[in-house]
Amino acid sequence: MVLDIKWSEVRKLYPNQFVKLKSLSSHIKDGQEIIDDMAVISPVPDEMATKELLKSKGDELVYHTIHENIVLEIRQDVGLRSGFAR
Numbered sequence: 631m632v633l634d635i636k637w638s639e640v641r642k643l644y645p646n647q648f649v650k651l652k653s654l655s656s657h658i659k660d661g662q663e664i665i666d667d668m669a670v671i672s673p674v675p676d677e678m679a680t681k682e683l684l685k686s687k688g689d690e691l692v693y694h695t696i697h698e699n700i701v702l703e704i705r706q707d708v709g710l711r712s713g714f715a716r
Contacts, residue, residue, distance in 0.1 A: 632646050641695045644661075648674040650682055651700075653689040654687070665700035 634654055638658045644649050670681040674692055683692040693700050 635670060636667065637665065637700055639695060640668070640670055641698075642672075644673050644684050644695050646694075648676060648679040648682075648692055648694050650673065650674050650686065650690065650692050663704055665702070665703040668700070 651668040654667040
């Protein structure tokens, strides 16, 4: 069962630590994605945060509860040029 929870509640439940989350809803503002509702997958020890982030897929992310909001920068994909310089 997935529980829809707000970030302010997550911060109270898991103070000053990383948590792995599944984004349930978000919105875009000024080139940033702001996560509104989420489900907590698990708390993550500091030393495992990078590894867990790299294993995350799709709408999963690892974020630290020190932040007041979950705000993600949206990056445009930069493609590789085909062909070679001559």
